[in-house]
Amino acid sequence: MTSQTFFPVSQDHCKDFGKISVPKRLLFGPGPSNAHPDVLKALALPPVGHLDPFYVGLMSEVQELLRYAWQTDNRLTLPMSGTGSAAMEATIANSVEPGDKVLVAVKGYFGHRLVDMAGRYKAEVQTIDKKWGEAFTLDEIEAGLIKFRPAILAMVHAETSTGVCQPMKGIGDLCKKYDCLLLLDTVTSLGGVELFIDEWGVDLAYSCSQKGLSCPPGLGPFTISPRAEAKLNSRNGKVPNWYLDVSLLNKYWGSDRVYHHTAPVNMNFAIREALRLLSEEGLENSWNRHLDNAQMLWEGLENLGIELVVDKPLRLPTLTTVLIPNGVDGKAFASHLLNNHAIEIGVGLGDLAGKVWRIGLMGYNSTSKNVDKILNIFETELPKF
Amino acid sequence: MTSQTFFPVSQDHCKDFGKISVPKRLLFGPGPSNAHPDVLKALALPPVGHLDPFYVGLMSEVQELLRYAWQTDNRLTLPMSGTGSAAMEATIANSVEPGDKVLVAVKGYFGHRLVDMAGRYKAEVQTIDKKWGEAFTLDEIEAGLIKFRPAILAMVHAETSTGVCQPMKGIGDLCKKYDCLLLLDTVTSLGGVELFIDEWGVDLAYSCSQKGLSCPPGLGPFTISPRAEAKLNSRNGKVPNWYLDVSLLNKYWGSDRVYHHTAPVNMNFAIREALRLLSEEGLENSWNRHLDNAQMLWEGLENLGIELVVDKPLRLPTLTTVLIPNGVDGKAFASHLLNNHAIEIGVGLGDLAGKVWRIGLMGYNSTSKNVDKILNIFETELPKF
Numbered sequence: 181m182t183s184q185t186f187f188p189v190s191q192d193h194c195k196d197f198g199k200i201s202v203p204k205r206l207l208f209g210p211g212p213s214n215a216h217p218d219v220l221k222a223l224a225l226p227p228v229g230h231l232d233p234f235y236v237g238l239m240s241e242v243q244e245l246l247r248y249a250w251q252t253d254n255r256l257t258l259p260m261s262g263t264g265s266a267a268m269e270a271t272i273a274n275s276v277e278p279g280d281k282v283l284v285a286v287k288g289y290f291g292h293r294l295v296d297m298a299g300r301y302k303a304e305v306q307t308i309d310k311k312w313g314e315a316f317t318l319d320e321i322e323a324g325l326i327k328f329r330p331a332i333l334a335m336v337h338a339e340t341s342t343g344v345c346q347p348m349k350g351i352g353d354l355c356k357k358y359d360c361l362l363l364l365d366t367v368t369s370l371g372g373v374e375l376f377i378d379e380w381g382v383d384l385a386y387s388c389s390q391k392g393l394s395c396p397p398g399l400g401p402f403t404i405s406p407r408a409e410a411k412l413n414s415r416n417g418k419v420p421n422w423y424l425d426v427s428l429l430n431k432y433w434g435s436d437r438v439y440h441h442t443a444p445v446n447m448n449f450a451i452r453e454a455l456r457l458l459s460e461e462g463l464e465n466s467w468n469r470h471l472d473n474a475q476m477l478w479e480g481l482e483n484l485g486i487e488l489v490v491d492k493p494l495r496l497p498t499l500t501t502v503l504i505p506n507g508v509d510g511k512a513f514a515s516h517l518l519n520n521h522a523i524e525i526g527v528g529l530g531d532l533a534g535k536v537w538r539i540g541l542m543g544y545n546s547t548s549k550n551v552d553k554i555l556n557i558f559e560t561e562l563p564k565f
Numbered sequence: 566m567t568s569q570t571f572f573p574v575s576q577d578h579c580k581d582f583g584k585i586s587v588p589k590r591l592l593f594g595p596g597p598s599n600a601h602p603d604v605l606k607a608l609a610l611p612p613v614g615h616l617d618p619f620y621v622g623l624m625s626e627v628q629e630l631l632r633y634a635w636q637t638d639n640r641l642t643l644p645m646s647g648t649g650s651a652a653m654e655a656t657i658a659n660s661v662e663p664g665d666k667v668l669v670a671v672k673g674y675f676g677h678r679l680v681d682m683a684g685r686y687k688a689e690v691q692t693i694d695k696k697w698g699e700a701f702t703l704d705e706i707e708a709g710l711i712k713f714r715p716a717i718l719a720m721v722h723a724e725t726s727t728g729v730c731q732p733m734k735g736i737g738d739l740c741k742k743y744d745c746l747l748l749l750d751t752v753t754s755l756g757g758v759e760l761f762i763d764e765w766g767v768d769l770a771y772s773c774s775q776k777g778l779s780c781p782p783g784l785g786p787f788t789i790s791p792r793a794e795a796k797l798n799s800r801n802g803k804v805p806n807w808y809l810d811v812s813l814l815n816k817y818w819g820s821d822r823v824y825h826h827t828a829p830v831n832m833n834f835a836i837r838e839a840l841r842l843l844s845e846e847g848l849e850n851s852w853n854r855h856l857d858n859a860q861m862l863w864e865g866l867e868n869l870g871i872e873l874v875v876d877k878p879l880r881l882p883t884l885t886t887v888l889i890p891n892g893v894d895g896k897a898f899a900s901h902l903l904n905n906h907a908i909e910i911g912v913g914l915g916d917l918a919g920k921v922w923r924i925g926l927m928g929y930n931s932t933s934k935n936v937d938k939i940l941n942i943f944e945t946e947l948p949k950f
Contacts, residue, residue: 187761187764189847189848190633190636192633193629193630193632193633193638194633194847195633197630197837197841198841199603200607200837200838200841202610202611202619202834203613203619205613205614205617209614212613212615212827214612215831218584220610220611221609223609225585225587225605226587226599227599227775227781227782228587228588228590228592228909229590229594229597230782233903234587241580241582244578245582247578248578253577253578261648261783262651262808263827263829264826265808265825266826269806293807300804300806301805379572388827396612396829396830396832397612397827397831398646398783398829398832418681418685419685420685420686420805421654422650422654422681422682423650423651424808441648441649441651442596442649442650443648443782444648444783445597445782446600446608446782446783447781447783447832453584453585456583456584459579459580459581460581462574462579463574464574518618524614524617529824
């Protein structure tokens with residue numbers, strides 16, 4: 181049998197790059213974090229079909245364990261088949277109708293992204309703003325709700341660009357009082373920082389796989405409350421995003437198991453195992469571990485004379501922003517750690533670009549041994565810069 | 566240090582599902598197909614940062630090998646961070662402006678999906694239609710272009726729902742003649758069936774990782790020609806989809822390497838290795854292997870008295886549609902093969918639901934040994950139904 185090829189095959193782009201070989205890194209940046217070895221093993225299991233009864237059972241396990249991790253009873257709790265940014269867009273795409281007033285509380289890079297996304301879905305976007313490194317008070321939130329009367333308040337719980345953890349007490353009640361939905365970014369908090377979707381009155385939330393869950397990047401946990409589902413069900417016209425349309429996904433992740441798209445089955449093997457490990461450790465234990473190790477890091481850095489950006493009560497246990505000392509080339513130091521010590525730390529974004537390093541201790545990486553490693557490397561290497 | 570938890574942690578959804586254990590399957594359905602063992606090994610390598618110089622180098626390798634697999638020089642050739650359906654939506658989201666006329670040539674399930682997606686992006690959608698199991702002639706395509714004068718002609722090269730391979734000769738020339746872009750679904754052809762993006766004059770194409778590339782599902786190869794890029798660059802307003810916006814992705818996948826979203830790094834390790842294996846085998850060898858094994862399957866099935874749906878010249882080497890013999894419960898037979906022989910075959914979709922089985926021999930799975938396995942199982946098991 182010969183091919184019916186009617187053009188010669190071009191070899192222009194047929195390069196011999198050799199077998200893959202990946203350098204080992206300690207990932208202390210804003211994510212991805214190192215994955216748990218058992219999660220990597222699960223990732224490499226041979227794929228099965230996305231409608232295989234075994235896989236359909238695994239989907240239910242993932243959903244149930246995600247409900248535990250997020251502390252929610254929401255029926256529609258599932259990992260979007262993309263990264264955290266896809267899940268972020270899913271919360272906007274499904275909840276925003278053209279002309280809806282969306283109030284975004286902006287205190288960092290990811291607040292700005294919410295503004296951009298909501299605009300693309302034709303929301304009438306308003307913002308309240310805080311300096312990068314600060315959090316909103318309840319009064320500021322309430323003033324915003326009174327002034328703009330939005331249909332949706334969107335905000336970031338754990339702002340990865342600044343290392344601020346937004347205190348959530350009372351915000352859900354305000355949203356109910358002023359009849360708006362609460363949309364929350366929990367990308368850098370899920371699994372690592374206390375988080376109560378239902379008790380906090382959160383209606384839409386999204387996260388990622390590669391931080392507090394100790395899984396590689398590639399899935400975007402998503403959850404939607406019955407209140408937000410009601411808004412979705414009463415919208416005029418289709419969700420203007422097919423891939424992330426929860427009314428379609430509901431037929432696959434709900435009881436019918438109707439084909440929507442071919443699921444990333446291996447990534448779901450991995451997140452299933454990551455969530456199982458989290459439930460085995462217990463949420464409170466994981467939260468306490470992250471907080472304990474973060475406090476060790478904070479004290480250690482301050483003992484070295486290094487200043488932190490965020491006031492202690494607002495600091496995020498999963499991600500610490502560190503002021504680059506005067507006269508130090510922050511980018512060169514980060515490159516030095518990566519190239520000569522196989523350690524990744526993050527540099528600043530947006531308003532904090534060039535001013536800070538971002539040190540993540542998330543999931544599998546949040547250990548006292550790793551804190552020692554970071555403190556030692558800062559102690560020995562920083563004086564050279 | 567104790568947690569500052571202000572609610573008790575609910576154990577309602579904290580179930581003990583035990584360690585993951587995945588059944589081994591031979592995947593002869595419409596995809597996913599079994600992944601190459603080396604690809605699974607690459608998938609499980611420890612993650613690195615998405616801006617790590619090593620990773621940035623790997624991104625370029627993936628792009629270059631994708632250009633080879635697709636036979637294109639397109640600069641913007643990259644895997645979308647989602648499944649094939651995300652890449653499908655990316656072609657629509659980036660090329661369609663509200664009010665654009667989009668003509669979809671529908672001859673199966675995935676043509677209908679293109680109609681749905683284009684409508685969500687506010688295209689004025691028209692269709693030309695063929696019976697499921699048939700392909701379009703050049704005259705039919707030209708008549709459609711003359712009648713509707715679309716800005717974009719969207720069609721499916723390898724229709725996974727019917728097993729038809731659309732002859733492409735001359736279609737690109739017609740699109741140039743009538744000044745429209747050609748958008749092509751190559752989900753079930755990339756790597757397994759002859760495919761010449763540039764020679765065929767294709768402007769936008771998408772595919773998946775889990776079929777001809779022998780990789781698990783989770784990435785959606787995407788390519789866009791300079792002609793389609795020009796349309797994107799001259800559009801009014803932002804692409805109404807943040808995650809799939811190629812003008813943003815261009816800053817990360819282009820030369821600047823500006824952060825857009827955290828890439829699914831492990832899936833990219835895997836597709837890099839899958840594409841390397843394809844380039845090592847050689848495209849023509851892979852295409853010939855798929856055709857040879859498909860022909861063995863077709864002859865063997867016909868020798869067993871089983872009828873195929875598609876006329877021989879239009880048959881897709883990667884996916885064969887088989888008429889379920891009169892009186893046989895097709896779903897029960899497929900379940901029997903899965904549950905008792907660990908073999909997955911697909912059932913029918915849409916117009917062919919209940920009427921056909923779909924047998925895939927793709928990528929790593931396209932071997933004469935596997936053809937023998939399928940023929941043996943049909944010979945011994947089908948008479949029991």
